[in-house]
Amino acid sequence: MDLEACIRYLEGKVKYADIRVENISSFSMVLRDGVMSEICGGIESGASVRALGKCWGFASANGFFHLKDICDEAVECSTVEGEKTGVAESDVYNEKYEIRERRDPEEVGVDEKKEIVTDAYSIVKDFRDVKSVTVSYSECIRRKIYANTEGCMIECRIPSASFSIRVRCRDGSLIQEASERIGRVGGIWEIEERYAEASMSAAERASALLRARAPKPGSYVVIMDPKLSGVFMHEAVGHAMEADHVITGQSILRDKIGERIGSHLLTVFDDPTVGGAFGFYKYDDEGIKAGRTNVIKRGVLVGYLHSRETAFHLSSRPTGNARAEEFSELPIVRMSNLVIEEGDMEFEEMADVSYGIYACGMRGGEVDTTKGEFQFAAEEGYVIRNGEIQDRIRNLALGGRTLEVLSLIDGVGKSSKHSIGYCGKDGQLVQVSEISPHLRVKKIRIGGTYD
Amino acid sequence: MIDEAERALKLAVRECDQAEVFGERRRSIVVKEEEGRIRARISRAQGIGLRVVIDKRIGFSFTSDLLKIDECVRLAIKQARISERDESFRTLPSEERYPTVEGCYDPKSEGISVKEILEKLECMRNSASGARIVTMSFSCVTGDWIVINSEGINVRDRGTCFSASVSVNADGVSHEEDDASRRFDGVRVEWIVENACEIARESVKQQKIEGGKIAAVFTPKAISSLMSYTTLSHLSAESWQRGFSPYNEGDVIGPEFLEIVDDGTVQGGIGSSKMDGEGVAKRRTVLVDHGILKSFMYDSYHAHKVGRESTGNALRSYDTTPRIGPTNLIVGKCNAKLDELMDGRCLLVTDVIGAHTASRASGEFSVVVHNGFMLEGGRKIPAKDVTICGCMPELWRKAEMIGDDYRSVLFIISPSIRFSQVHVVSS
Numbered sequence: 065m066d067l068e069a070c071i072r073y074l075e076g077k078v079k080y081a082d083i084r085v086e087n088i089s090s091f092s093m094v095l096r097d098g099v100m101s102e103i104c105g106g107i108e109s110g111a112s113v114r115a116l117g118k119c120w121g122f123a124s125a126n127g128f129f130h131l132k133d134i135c136d137e138a139v140e141c142s143t144v145e146g147e148k149t150g151v152a153e154s155d156v157y158n159e160k161y162e163i164r165e166r167r168d169p170e171e172v173g174v175d176e177k178k179e180i181v182t183d184a185y186s187i188v189k190d191f192r193d194v195k196s197v198t199v200s201y202s203e204c205i206r207r208k209i210y211a212n213t214e215g216c217m218i219e220c221r222i223p224s225a226s227f228s229i230r231v232r233c234r235d236g237s238l239i240q241e242a243s244e245r246i247g248r249v250g251g252i253w254e255i256e257e258r259y260a261e262a263s264m265s266a267a268e269r270a271s272a273l274l275r276a277r278a279p280k281p282g283s284y285v286v287i288m289d290p291k292l293s294g295v296f297m298h299e300a301v302g303h304a305m306e307a308d309h310v311i312t313g314q315s316i317l318r319d320k321i322g323e324r325i326g327s328h329l330l331t332v333f334d335d336p337t338v339g340g341a342f343g344f345y346k347y348d349d350e351g352i353k354a355g356r357t358n359v360i361k362r363g364v365l366v367g368y369l370h371s372r373e374t375a376f377h378l379s380s381r382p383t384g385n386a387r388a389e390e391f392s393e394l395p396i397v398r399m400s401n402l403v404i405e406e407g408d409m410e411f412e413e414m415a416d417v418s419y420g421i422y423a424c425g426m427r428g429g430e431v432d433t434t435k436g437e438f439q440f441a442a443e444e445g446y447v448i449r450n451g452e453i454q455d456r457i458r459n460l461a462l463g464g465r466t467l468e469v470l471s472l473i474d475g476v477g478k479s480s481k482h483s484i485g486y487c488g489k490d491g492q493l494v495q496v497s498e499i500s501p502h503l504r505v506k507k508i509r510i511g512g513t514y515d
Numbered sequence: 516m517i518d519e520a521e522r523a524l525k526l527a528v529r530e531c532d533q534a535e536v537f538g539e540r541r542r543s544i545v546v547k548e549e550e551g552r553i554r555a556r557i558s559r560a561q562g563i564g565l566r567v568v569i570d571k572r573i574g575f576s577f578t579s580d581l582l583k584i585d586e587c588v589r590l591a592i593k594q595a596r597i598s599e600r601d602e603s604f605r606t607l608p609s610e611e612r613y614p615t616v617e618g619c620y621d622p623k624s625e626g627i628s629v630k631e632i633l634e635k636l637e638c639m640r641n642s643a644s645g646a647r648i649v650t651m652s653f654s655c656v657t658g659d660w661i662v663i664n665s666e667g668i669n670v671r672d673r674g675t676c677f678s679a680s681v682s683v684n685a686d687g688v689s690h691e692e693d694d695a696s697r698r699f700d701g702v703r704v705e706w707i708v709e710n711a712c713e714i715a716r717e718s719v720k721q722q723k724i725e726g727g728k729i730a731a732v733f734t735p736k737a738i739s740s741l742m743s744y745t746t747l748s749h750l751s752a753e754s755w756q757r758g759f760s761p762y763n764e765g766d767v768i769g770p771e772f773l774e775i776v777d778d779g780t781v782q783g784g785i786g787s788s789k790m791d792g793e794g795v796a797k798r799r800t801v802l803v804d805h806g807i808l809k810s811f812m813y814d815s816y817h818a819h820k821v822g823r824e825s826t827g828n829a830l831r832s833y834d835t836t837p838r839i840g841p842t843n844l845i846v847g848k849c850n851a852k853l854d855e856l857m858d859g860r861c862l863l864v865t866d867v868i869g870a871h872t873a874s875r876a877s878g879e880f881s882v883v884v885h886n887g888f889m890l891e892g893g894r895k896i897p898a899k900d901v902t903i904c905g906c907m908p909e910l911w912r913k914a915e916m917i918g919d920d921y922r923s924v925l926f927i928i929s930p931s932i933r934f935s936q937v938h939v940v941s942s
Binding site for chain 1: 546548549550551552553554555556557558559560561562564573574575576577578579580581582583587590594595597598599601603629633647649650682684687688689726757758759761834835836868869870871872873874875876877879880881882883885900902903904906938940942
């Protein structure tokens with residue numbers, strides 16, 4: 065039974081159903097200390113069916129399978145009694161699209177990709193204090209078909225590629241590391257243009273961190289560079305505005321639409337359609353057309369990120385933020401490309417403080433969305449004294465409460481930078497990015513081991 | 516899958532010096548309830564991963580479409596040819612004798628139904644007290660694996676893993692708990708709900724505490740969180756050989772009572788099975804004894820580089836190459852009862868937020884304590900806005916007491932551990 069026949073079959077069985085069929089072609093190479101230890105590639109393909117009967121039923125299989133069998137399993141799973149749920153209404157789309165930029169991964173030869181990796185290694189291997197270098201290139205070409213019982217049919221081809229380098233420097237027993245990552249949905253041209261500079265930057269920072277000291281713990285004025293600002297917003301606010309957390313009472317932003325939750329300088333939105341961004345897509349994994357969703361406007365909470373189900377429960381409209389890592393997972397509410405709108409403060413003006421911390425780079429973060437308690441780590445930092453950037457510091461982690469810290473933002477910088485990453489939620493990893501300027505916070509807690 | 520794996524190996528060895536096939540088949544049933552709304556799912560996955568060696572050049576490919584084995588073989592060979600010679604590569608492992616590892620397969624999984632899983636969720640629902648269950652889930656995973664290679668390895672195994680998780684909310688405080696077992700009835704579904712509810716209830720009305728350098732008791736969950744992103748990397752032979760482990764064999768890494776053992780043959784252990792991802796027999800390896808580092812964890816590549824044998828620590832799935840990882844990492848030895856650990860003034864660290872931001876190289880960490888308590892003068896005060904900072908290698912040297920409340924969290928089996936002089940930062 066083909067896809068369209070399966071959709072018709074499901075129409076007669078359940079209130080609503082959708083089918084996702086995917087073919088994921090991936091390739092990667094990893095160079096570890098000059099040894100090309102992995103050149104890997106393969107194809108994952110499969111399908112899943114989601115059916116809404118008395119509850120949500122879901123079934124998936126990879127490789128060779130009969131789509132009708134998966135339909136039957138999903139329908140069987142949907143017969144369990146539970147609390148009522150549903151999906152908000154949405155428009156029906158039919159589109160076939162592909163993302164194809166210059167230097168598309170499928171059109172660039174392996175030798176050219178290998179040259180990026182080997183050249184990046186040769187740039188840094190002899191740098192002062194360098195002990196170990198891991199360079200990797202990876203790409204993923206997703207071909208997806210989405211169809212549902214409302215008549216939606218979306219077919220797409222989405223390529224993405226990323227480069228990363230991790231440099232570890234050592235001085236006696238002291239080891240420090242720094243990393244850089246470049247990636248986009250589209251071609252590999254951005255990697256080709258930026259990998260050399262990024263690699264050298266990682267080596268310089270890792271080496272300099274050997275001579276940095278641990279921070280003195282306490283609460284300080286902190287300026288966050290664009291990378292760190294992005295992670296801060298992702299952890300402190302982003303997850304709390306995912307509507308599935310709001311509905312279950314696990315979000316500090318519940319029942320706060322229309323309320324001031326932060327500084328009037330802050331405007332934040334999520335937009336999957338930012339061209340080339342690492343979290344790019346045109347339609348989410350429920351066939352909803354993606355677009356900009358305003359979440360904070362001049363400090364006021366104006367919206368949440370929704371799937372069709374969360375929109376149903378909150379009487380809102382879907383925002384196109386239902387994403388699944390791949391076909392074998394259920395789509396859940398996720399961020400895509402989180403954007404903090406630029407302000408008008410120059411960096412020199414921001415740094416004009418008697419004592420503060422300039423925190424740079426990021427090592428990730430985590431949040432308890434219920435309490436609004438977050439933690440995120442910078443790769444490095446500097447002490448600011450009387451407007452001057454001075455001593456370098458390492459192992460810099462910032463923590464606090466979302467609503468307190470948002471209200472303490474008193475400076476938003478002028479120019480943004482784009483940083484990429486992977487976000488984990490409910491065991492699923494998806495590509496995301498943050499586009500952010502510098503932010504200054506009047507007071508935020510820093511952990512440290514300085515005596 | 517067995518036929519396809521054997522066919523892939525046969526095709527590969529025609530053109531390669533050595534080859535290895537890892538085949539995997541998984542079936543899972545998961546039922547999740549979120550505020551009464553049910554999601555039931557059944558997933559099936561299978562695939563093979565093929566590693567080939569041509570003149571010390573290594574290539575890897577995988578496929579989930581077992582009708583396209585030829586294409587998978589061609590791709591692996593192509594990738595080997597564009598790779599570079601790795602002079603450190605010696606050989607894929609050869610035939611082994613395998614241990615009998617009990618308690619890894621529960622035949623209950625064969626006929627398991629959504630209805631039986633719902634009964635487990637009902638047990639969990641009935642165990643809640645003083646807190647609301649926000650989400651809960653129960654899952655059942657059954658797996659079959661085969662590893663065959665050109666050097667004579669031909670081994671199969673199967674296993675089951677059942678797990679439950681819960682997230683509760685008491686007056687705006689959330690807490691999460693989970694448990695896993697190789698047996699359907701081995702998952703402590705009531706205990707995780709009772710424990711999560713108790714911690715959430717007791718964490719309402721958190722208060723600021725005084726920071727400084729104080730004793731801290733880390734529960735097994737907190738130990739597992741921090742070790743996963745620091746110590747596990749430091750005990751890997753790859754980290755040592757590449758110069759970013761702080762340790763060498765023979766180093767004193769902790770007090771005399773500290774022992775860390777990796778044992779892939781523990782009866783019913785989450786990481787237990789006959790063989791690792793390269794088909795090497797799993798075994799018991801003493802990594803740290805009397806506080807001294809005795810051995811790293813090895814896969815065959817890193818073992819052969821230094822003239823040793825693999826310790827059976829190659830982990831993988833069909834779409835990845837093997838990497839070094841733990842099987843069941845057991846932290847000991849117990850030298851005190853749990854209530855002795857809690858004596859005097861100390862911070863009870865139930866879990867941490869942000870462990871993955873630790874530096875894997877240096878082991879430095881700075882994490883938020885999630886629902887921790889200050890224990891002082893017989894009182895248990897829920898602590899607000901607390902960060903703990905440190906460096907894992909230094910922290911091990913400050914271990915004072917190892918408790919008797921052993922618990923398995925992911926691949927780490929540990930009791931609570933008390934450390935002295937932990938940097939505690941309070942707002």
